[in-house]
Amino acid sequence: MLLSSHKFARSLWRRLLQLDKPVQQQSQLEFEAEVERNYRWNFTVNFLDGIAFWFGLNFVSSSAIMPLFVSKLTDNTLLIGLVAVIAQAGMYLPQIITAGPIEKLARKKPITVNVGFFTERLPVWLWPLAALVAPVSSTWALILFLLGYAGFGLGAGVVGPAWQDLIASCFPVRRRGRFFGVTTFAGTGIGAVAAIFSGWLLAVYSFPNNFALVFLIGAIGINISWAFQTLVREPDPVAPPPVKEVEQFWPKLARIIRHDHNFRNFLQARVWLALGAMGLGFVTVAAVQRLQVPDSTVGYYTAALLSGQTSGNLLSGWLADKFGHKLSLELGGIFAATGFGLAWVSPPAGWYFVIFVCLGVAIGSTIVSGMLIAMEFSAPGQRPTYMGISSTIFGIGNGIAPLLGGLIAAYSYTWLFAASTLFSVAGVFFLHWKVREPRWQAEAQKIAG
Secondary structure, X not given: OHHHHHHHHHHHHHHHHOOOOOOOOOOHHHHHHHHHHOHHHHHHHHHHHHHHHHHHHHHOOOOOHHHHHHHHHOOOHHHHHHHHHHHHHOXXXXXXXXXXXXXXXXXXXHHHHHHHHHHXXXXXXXXXXXXXXXXXXXXXXXXXXXXXXHHHHHHHHHHHXXXXXXXXXXXXXXXXXXHHHHHHHHHHHHHHHHHHHHHHHHHHOOOOHHHHHHHHHHHHHHHHHHHHHOOOOOOOOOOOOOOOOHHHHHHHHHHHHHXXXXXXXXXXXXXXXXXXXXXXXXXXXXXXXXXXXXXXXXHHHHHHHHHHHHHHHHHHHHHHHHHOHHHHHHHHHHHHHHHHHHHHOOOOOOHHHHHHHHHHHHHHHHHHHHHHHHHOOOOHHHHHHHHHHHHHHHHHHHHHHHHHHHHHHHHOHHHHHHHXXXXXXXXXXXXXXXXXOHHHHHHHHHHHO
């Protein structure tokens, strides 16, 4: 009985990953020709995937609406900070664990589509359920919401290296920034308009029905994006991935971090910038508690955040394709320091629109360049490992930051935003002076070779 169940599970897993489907080996020229042949199709379906995903995610704004919902259930700042931990770290932490096995797979799409459906897309339906449970039990509502949100975040992290490698395979290096910038710009732009609608829902309907409607619409958008993801045409690899023992993966990680000094400096800069974001999940709560801002205004703050994010997406995509991702991340850090600096001085309510625009630009640059720059530190065969290391280190920083922020917020929001400002400035300085743009470094090595 046990053996039969094990065989069934193994067979199901192989079918999910399409391990029995033969892999067509091709030359580099054939690979590039296939990428070019499917470029418009893949741009279109990935664009629609991105629009639906960012619409759904921004409609429920992890920086504004979700912390507000949790604050309705508890006044514990650590639990409110836990929302930011999941938002900023959930999808990054598992990637160092899954990067090794994923790197060995010839196809990445089965991971993102088949596995991702269960790990990432299904948990979001717990969000509207949690809102409906709130009148009966705030404790159970909090548990259901955090389970659904953590499941979504960690599930995205499980398939993250596969999705990133799939995008890297479908788009040449000098078109990735354009694709990702335009896609996130459009998705976030639609999300900014939708945020006004979500603010209207919060104002017109009473708690918890208002949050249930907002979470339901967000969940629908996130699952529509999955449907478009199934249509991506993944190119066959240039050569089958080499067979490696699992034990070789961890020594490989150690060698990369020990010998690749530029990448190591980049990881340190990302930690500083991640710690700078410790106040992100508390800006809305601070505005509500300091200035008695009504819930409906939070929707407009979300719109300001997403307006900044759309600008950051588009600007980062253009800058990255022309000048590399390092400059984009530096500008994002400057905008983060500006936003938190303004929050530090506790301005009138109207200034919070400026604060959210600045923070949105910072988020936009991180979304576009924070992920794509990691692809350029390595050769194609090592991309999942490099991306897994980068994402997990960033995730650790993002996981520590909101918890530290929650502890500081319990004492003073002023001190919290001061710390966020100083860490953001430190991250910008470290990135500028200690990290070389990997694209120019790689091109120089090709010329020298």
